[in-house]
Amino acid sequence: MTGSVTAFAARWARALEGTSYVTLSSREVVELLTHLGGRLSDALVTDPFDPAVGHEVAAELVRAHFTGSAAVERTVEVVAALPADLGREDRETQHRLHRLQGALASGYAESLRDLTLREQESLQRAALAARSAAELALRESEARFRAIFAGAAIAISVGDTDGRILTVNQALVDLLGYPDEEISGHRVDEFVHPDDGPAVVDEMYRQMMGDSRGRARVQARFLRRDGEVVWAQLVVSLVRDDDGEPVYVVAMGEDVSERHELQARLEHQAHHDPLTGLPNRLLLFERLADVYRGPDEQDRVGMCLVDLDGIGMVNDALDREMGDRVLVAAADRLSAVLERPADLLARLGGDEFAVLVPQPSGVEPVVEIAERVAAAFAEPLAVAGHLFSVGASVGVVERPVLCPQPAPNSGGPSTVPDGAMLPEAAADLLRAADISMQWAKAEREGGWAVYDADRHAREVTRSALAAMLPGALGRGEFVVDYQPLIRLSDGTLHGAEALVRWRHPRHGLLDPARFIGLAEETGAIMDLGRMVLEQACAEASRWQPDGGDGADGDGTGSDVRGPVLVSVNVSARQLVDARLVPHVFEVLAASGLPPQCLQLEITESAVVGSGPVPTEALRRLAAAGVRIAVDDFGTGYSNLTYLRTLPVHELKLAGAFVQGLRHGGSPDTVDERVVATLVSLAHTLGLRVTAEEVETPFQAERLRAVGCDFGQGWFFAAPGPAADVNPRTAARAPLLRQRRARR
């Protein structure tokens, strides 16, 4: 029987192969089927017959996962051969076989149904569990999100794409000061500050549409329920649905009012003077730079620079605090002067203020401001029971913004103090205002002056010349020319006036008028004067008929009679310098020129001016034989009788008298009689007279007629090099001209 069961099991295994997915190996399957085959065989032959074995075998098969529908069919088939295997093909065994087959089929169906139901149930449970887990996770994540949303320190709102607010969190409620229900359902722009309103919303949408993540970052002002303004930094994002359509707008905001106020305060501090509260120089410079940013042809700009005098004295006399209080009062008074809101008053520092006048209609309104400023300080300032007199000097400049004139004295850096960079033209405007303020101050306290470019140019040249003067002496840039003095009675050479010129490398040949004053101011006049004196004396010594070089008077002809004079100008400043007299004596000794051949020309003002009269020096010079002439006589206030008390030998009549002698007029005019009277009076006092600026033969003739001793001027000869004057070397041209006149 064992052998037959083994064969049966092998057949059964083959029949079941491929019907189901089982995890047992082939050997394990055969083992299982051998066991089950044995139970079926036993059931067929054992009394009492128990058909339940069929149920149990079917359950075992299903447990081993022979679950394919073919498995039961094949099993029923294979089992049919079992009675034959056992050699028991009687009716009873056949009957039992049929009942076993039935039990197998029903047991199989039952077990499979159980298994299916179990598996379906476990799957349903798993699906339910998965779903609950997911829902729990979703609820948890929602709860987390809720907690984040509700508890966030940052204000959050969710709105639709039309700008309607759907939900907000507590932080936003706190930010706006409205209860939730007065925010939700309303539009965003109802809360935006009216000044920011549409612009901010537009900007937000523009950024969101342009951003790949649909995000915008804006700063906007909101109006709280209590009317307060709150600044918020917002990050706004567009939330899109699965199809990419925008559905929500999420805004997160932070109250940055404090930061903003601080910024504004710092900004204000940076641009304002803490003492007076006025804009400071930085703000002025920024505004000034704005004026010069892309100006139009017709744009103009005006500037008043105000310097207050007298504050320093308050500081010194009382104390700094009082000085500050006066300054504040003065600033208030200045502020009151301004009428146009566009005009900017700034404190530049110390006692200096500026008014920037954009787009003035001309210089008049700017001058008007200057006048009002000056007038405002006519009355003293009352501070703490004291009265303080404060004067204001105002420099005024007004010009087109596109200023065509090159900035005088420019080329320097356009960086003004505080490191602010100004366009060169703006920096020049400030300089011009400062220069005119200095003029105003120099003229009189409490006045104003308008900038004049020509005047400034002159002053610039003048100061440049003053600076170059000492060096020019060393470099031999000064040359001495000579202009003959002619004896009117016979046209012979009386002498020559030494005239110093500056052969300036840039400005060319400069007349004494351009630099003598400068030389006097800077003190260079002593060196310059000595140099001229040395050259003139050395030269004149060569002119004398029995001159120092030993040559005799051959060829001097009838034009020279006796010693030839050299006349040298001496300035007032030189006259009062103790070194002058020793200088003269040293130079005379060195050149060998007889003192009688040297004439010193002094100005009227030097002897009758307000300064000390150098009588002693003149006396010593005259005593040594040096001749003294008063230059430009008739232009000052000297009188002849006063001159009597001084050692003066000669008068040089100012050109104005000679110009009165005009050809074609009556020979006996008032002018001629004045000249005649002067000459006569001088002669009475023992003085000889030289007429300057003789330019016509008529003038020369009339001067001779009234008894004037000598003449000098273009009619006779222009100033020229020494060689033209030296009687030994000179061409005769000038003198020939004179002779023609005498004809």
Added chain:
Amino acid sequence: MQRPTWVPADVDLDRPSVARIYDYYLGGAHNFAVDRAVGEQAIRIVPELPDVLRANRAFLRRAVRFMMARGIRQFLDLGSGIPTVGNVHEVAHAVDPRATVVYVDHDAVAVAHSRSLLDSTATAAAVQADLTDPDLVLKHTEVEDLLDFDRPVGILLVAVLHFVPDAQDPGEVIRSYRRRMAPGSMLALSHGIHQDDDASRRMHALYSRSTCPLTARSKAQVEDLLDGFDVVEPGVVDVALWRNDEEAQHATRSLAVAAVGRRP
């Protein structure tokens, strides 16, 4: 695509699930009508499918026994699906009850089912994760608790990589795991192979409705996936033939191949 961990995955029972279709092929009842409908259609396209998948389960069993014989006692079953009979832990525990197993699947229902099954088993666990994100998989508490990557580990990728499209670079996914595997670790892999074009196209279209579209590859591509592993004998072969000395050898027309590689 990385989703924040606090946003749960969707449980959508109206879409066919690869794991439940697989169960249907194996004669299980852990499936819904939508799954059976897709399964029936797939069988009409490729009638051998149930055989192929049974062969896959058999390969899984043999591969686990092979690894156990090589001393490996910890397993990571990636894409484990619905737990049916002959699971990795059953096979492993038959040899050594101390062996540890972690099942990984992205199907929430499959994982929930696995969990209910493993409730009383301390040495096995199931986690829901996307196997294409190795960092996230290996960071799971269950993985960290049960598996020690400093020692050899057996990683199973059975009938699952053909659900990873090229866009997700399965080669790089395997390289990421390989970098974490200690020397002596092993990888068991089976993969669906290109059939005739029409069948491939129809299968692809069919599975595109499921939670995972299908990407069949060539045998050479499968060999490339094993780059960096020492492939054990007999190499990449028909899934039914791999070291099969105990069962009836039904070749699958090479509809799927399988191999085991050793991390040197």
